[in-house]
Amino acid sequence: MITSFYMPTRIVSGAGALGTIGTLARDLTMTRVLVVSDPVIAAQGFHAEALAALQGAGLIISRFDECGIDARCSHIDDQGGRVRREGIDGIVCIGGGSVMCTGKGIAIVATNDKPMRECTGVGRFDKKALPMIMVPTTGGSGSEVSQWTIVKDEERHLKLLGGGPLSFPDAALLDPVTLRSLPMHVAALPAVDALTHGVEAYLSGIASPLTDAVALAAVRLQYASLRAAINADDDRAREDNLMASCMANVACGNARLGHAHALSLPLEGHLDLPHPYGVGVLLPHVMAFNLAVLPAKVKPLAEALDVDTMGLSRQEMIAASAEAIRALYADIAFPEHFTADQLPRERVREMATRAVPGLYAGIAAASYDPATATDRTLIACPSARRMTVRQAEEILERCL
Numbered sequence: 001m002i003t004s005f006y007m008p009t010r011i012v013s014g015a016g017a018l019g020t021i022g023t024l025a026r027d028l029t030m031t032r033v034l035v036v037s038d039p040v041i042a043a044q045g046f047h048a049e050a051l052a053a054l055q056g057a058g059l060i061i062s063r064f065d066e067c068g069i070d071a072r073c074s075h076i077d078d079q080g081g082r083v084r085r086e087g088i089d090g091i092v093c094i095g096g097g098s099v100m101c102t103g104k105g106i107a108i109v110a111t112n113d114k115p116m117r118e119c120t121g122v123g124r125f126d127k128k129a130l131p132m133i134m135v136p137t138t139g140g141s142g143s144e145v146s147q148w149t150i151v152k153d154e155e156r157h158l159k160l161l162g163g164g165p166l167s168f169p170d171a172a173l174l175d176p177v178t179l180r181s182l183p184m185h186v187a188a189l190p191a192v193d194a195l196t197h198g199v200e201a202y203l204s205g206i207a208s209p210l211t212d213a214v215a216l217a218a219v220r221l222q223y224a225s226l227r228a229a230i231n232a233d234d235d236r237a238r239e240d241n242l243m244a245s246c247m248a249n250v251a252c253g254n255a256r257l258g259h260a261h262a263l264s265l266p267l268e269g270h271l272d273l274p275h276p277y278g279v280g281v282l283l284p285h286v287m288a289f290n291l292a293v294l295p296a297k298v299k300p301l302a303e304a305l306d307v308d309t310m311g312l313s314r315q316e317m318i319a320a321s322a323e324a325i326r327a328l329y330a331d332i333a334f335p336e337h338f339t340a341d342q343l344p345r346e347r348v349r350e351m352a353t354r355a356v357p358g359l360y361a362g363i364a365a366a367s368y369d370p371a372t373a374t375d376r377t378l379i380a381c382p383s384a385r386r387m388t389v390r391q392a393e394e395i396l397e398r399c400l
């Protein structure tokens with residue numbers, strides 16, 4: 001099998017990294033930047049410090065602080081037009097996954113001059129996105145090193161992925177100061193998403209020894225630091241958490257994401273379930289499903305999840321790995337199941353059929369008719385094991 005590994009984003013990490021943002025922007029030849037954020041982050045002291053550093057380096061700043069829970073196509077298209085009109089030549093994102101996905105979408109639309117919807121799918125635009133600097137404020141999405149943006153098409157109730165080698169961020173600044181203001185219940189969500197990224201990259205059918213090494217190290221670091229990063233006032237753990245989520249995305253950016261993300265997508269699009277709940281609740285189930293066909297990967301993953309594998313059979317290691325994730329969820333107050341509101345039982349079959357196009361179909365998913373799916377239809381997904389609609393339905397039922 002031919003595999004490739006591409007990671008052009010410069011990663012600057014550690015306490016104080018945010019102070020380099022002005023110099024970094026100048027290095028990237030930015031002169032006039034759009035700073036993308038959300039109302040909560042825009043009120044933080046570190047946001048003001050970042051703006052001051054940019055201004056101190058001579059940059060002219062425009063702002064868009066209105067990102068919400070999802071990156072919305074309407075925001076991206078509006079701001080993409082604004083960027084062209086105002087001659088903005090760089091995008092700086094300070095925020096979590098939806099902020100970075102919004103900013104990345106703006107950077108794509110600004111140079112390609114077509115609506116975000118038409119840029120979704122894999123490599124569906126041909127001009128390099130505007131230069132981007134990403135400052136993640138959650139240890140989670142990993143979008144700061146990802147070529148992909150995940151956006152919501154509000155009209156069609158679809159979550160769509162778009163991107164390619166032309167939309168990698170140019171730089172990521174990982175500074176634990178940005179995580180300090182996060183309440184515990186907020187910090188847990190993206191951290192679980194990041195853990196899912198690492199595990200899914202490791203269980204991918206297109207994983208390589210290179211992606212496996214990064215993915216496994218990311219899972220190990222994330223699992224070891226997550227409780228302290230969320231429950232304790234521990235800057236070092238937060239720094240590890242940020243780095244682990246970044247590493248997980250370096251891995252899944254190349255090995256891609258699997259069944260947790262594919263099955264979560266219709267829940268997010270049609271039932272408005274927040275992304276981390278969808279992938280996190282699914283994670284132990286899809287992990288066990290895929291490990292069944294990856295015997296050589298069972299023990300390394302179990303050990304990365306801090307399981308004592310001594311004397312355990314392979315089957316027991318898989319069960320213990322799922323249990324290690326559930327124990328972590330209990331400690332960080334993350335749910336193990338969907339509520340009846342999040343996923344009504346009567347909609348499980350529909351959601352399984354809607355998952356068929358998978359994460360990477362882009363706008364092509366809009367022309368798929370779920371009524372054409374049968375029990376044996378396969379979910380489009382790069383995970384190591386093939387999953388049918390019937391199996392997806394069974395897994396979703398186990399999540400209730």
Ligand SMILES: [Fe+2]
Pocket residue numbers: 141193194196197261275279
């Ligand atoms: Fe994710």
